Amino acid sequence: xxxxxxxxxxxxxxxxxxxxxxxxxxxxxxxxxxxxxxxxxxxxxxxxxxxxxxxxxxxxxxxxxxxxxxxxxxxxxxxxxxxxxxxxxxxxxxxxxxxxxxxxxxxxxxxxxxxxxxxxxxxxxxxxxxxxxxxxxxxxxxxxxxxxxxxxxxxxxxxxxxxxxxxxxxxxxxxxxxxxxxxxxxxxxxxxxxxxxxxxxxxxxxxxxxxxxxxxxxxxxxxxxxxxxxxxxxxxxxxxxxxxxxxxxxxxxxxxxxxxxxxxxxxxxxxxxxxxxxxxxxxxxxxxxxxxxxxxxxxxxxxxxxxxxxxxxxxxxxxxxxxxxxxxxxxxxxxxxxxxxxxxxxxxxxxxxxxxxxxxxxxxxxxxxxxxxxxxxxxxxxxxxxxxxxxxxxxxxxxxxxxxxxxxxxxxxxxxxxxxxxxxxxxxxxx
Ligand SMILES: Cc1cc2nc3c(=O)[nH]c(=O)nc-3n(C[C@H](O)[C@H](O)[C@H](O)COP(=O)(O)OP(=O)(O)OC[C@H]3O[C@@H](n4cnc5c(N)ncnc54)[C@H](O)[C@@H]3O)c2cc1C
Numbered sequence: 001x002x003x004x005x006x007x008x009x010x011x012x013x014x015x016x017x018x019x020x021x022x023x024x025x026x027x028x029x030x031x032x033x034x035x036x037x038x039x040x041x042x043x044x045x046x047x048x049x050x051x052x053x054x055x056x057x058x059x060x061x062x063x064x065x066x067x068x069x070x071x072x073x074x075x076x077x078x079x080x081x082x083x084x085x086x087x088x089x090x091x092x093x094x095x096x097x098x099x100x101x102x103x104x105x106x107x108x109x110x111x112x113x114x115x116x117x118x119x120x121x122x123x124x125x126x127x128x129x130x131x132x133x134x135x136x137x138x139x140x141x142x143x144x145x146x147x148x149x150x151x152x153x154x155x156x157x158x159x160x161x162x163x164x165x166x167x168x169x170x171x172x173x174x175x176x177x178x179x180x181x182x183x184x185x186x187x188x189x190x191x192x193x194x195x196x197x198x199x200x201x202x203x204x205x206x207x208x209x210x211x212x213x214x215x216x217x218x219x220x221x222x223x224x225x226x227x228x229x230x231x232x233x234x235x236x237x238x239x240x241x242x243x244x245x246x247x248x249x250x251x252x253x254x255x256x257x258x259x260x261x262x263x264x265x266x267x268x269x270x271x272x273x274x275x276x277x278x279x280x281x282x283x284x285x286x287x288x289x290x291x292x293x294x295x296x297x298x299x300x301x302x303x304x305x306x307x308x309x310x311x312x313x314x315x316x317x318x319x320x321x322x323x324x325x326x327x328x329x330x331x332x333x334x335x336x337x338x339x340x341x342x343x344x345x346x347x348x349x350x351x352x353x354x355x356x357x358x359x360x361x362x363x364x365x366x367x368x369x370x371x372x373x374x375x376x377x378x379x380x381x382x383x384x385x386x387x388x389x390x391x392x393x394x395x396x397x398x399x400x401x402x403x404x405x406x407x408x409x410x411x412x413x414x415x416x417x418x419x420x421x422x423x424x425x426x427x428x429x430x431x
Pocket of ligand 1: 010011012013014015016033034035036042043044045046047048052125126127128174175176177180198199200247287288289290291308309310311315320321322323324326
């Protein structure tokens, strides 16, 4: 079995599969090691904004409706006694639609797309740790990353094989929120960054083919206005297959997940709200996970290894979207790898690889700093309530806010709202 490559990718979720695809398309010899086997479930809202659709277009993945991709035209926001629809904006930089597709299918298709470009995606391989060469300088006084140790897993995910070394001059850790490989090198989570916790389930609904994403900005544990306002928000994303993905999340600005019973919150919310969806009973599990936001794990490059996607805390703190950013990071990682391949001399090669972390900060650092302020404000239900009540019905406020929340705006030119947002993200310090 071949165990050496130009690049080893850990994990084949959206970040890892996109990296494998982009790198293979550039002619790199890539092995991607994924501990599960496709198709497999992943806890997610299954929703894609125009930003994510643009990433799918850039990577060349077709999204025909006959194959289950359900388009949406915008976001319907419910809260403060309002129910308003905000269509996606007509912009040069982004398509004017979003999509949804269950992750069981989405991740499988992206992994196949990587294979089609020549990437060697191996399912059923669990990476235990990075291999470091102590003769070369690396992160925090340790050696450079030169590969990984992995073991094969059985159909139930149990590690059964012998530890096997896979070696490459570049490793990409795209192993998701647990970020075990980064942690193993001592790359800890930053406590001053927001973190979310969200749960979701699939519910039957006659409105499954509706082409709108719905967001609930207020969550009450009883009747609206006569019970407690909970510190969270909910979503309903129709999937066109008789069901919708229904979920609820909370946000903590301080980097420690709030100690709340999210499953109970979800049951309370659904018992008193969203009756117009005529949901069936909750039959399957309500599953949840943490959502790492605003670059909560850094550095994104240490000698020999890049962090891509959730492992680098790349989720948008305004809306909990992470797929688009994981794919964007994969694209940037590939640009850095291409520069590394054409560089001569150790110093220039290392500078080329390190440029990945700088590109990510240039792309998203300012916006994520704004998101940190947003998270600190909206973790207070009273602030959220006031914003919802007075902001939602104001066309002027929403012209700006809808762009801000979705991170979908014209980076150059556009309306006053596009220009204001680009200016703010430029002046906000990237950290
Ligand atoms: C409830 C919830 C709802 C969400 N809703 C949305 C949404 O609607 N839209 C959106 O854009 N984002 C959403 N997100 C965020 C989104 O799910 C993530 O940001 C996205 O999955 C990040 O992709 P990734 O490739 O970085 O990580 P992951 O998708 O987590 O992929 C990591 C992969 O690595 C594999 N892996 C892990 N450890 C190892 C190992 N040691 N060895 C080998 N393989 C390994 C895993 O099996 C997995 O396949 C949601 C998150 C949650 C929790």
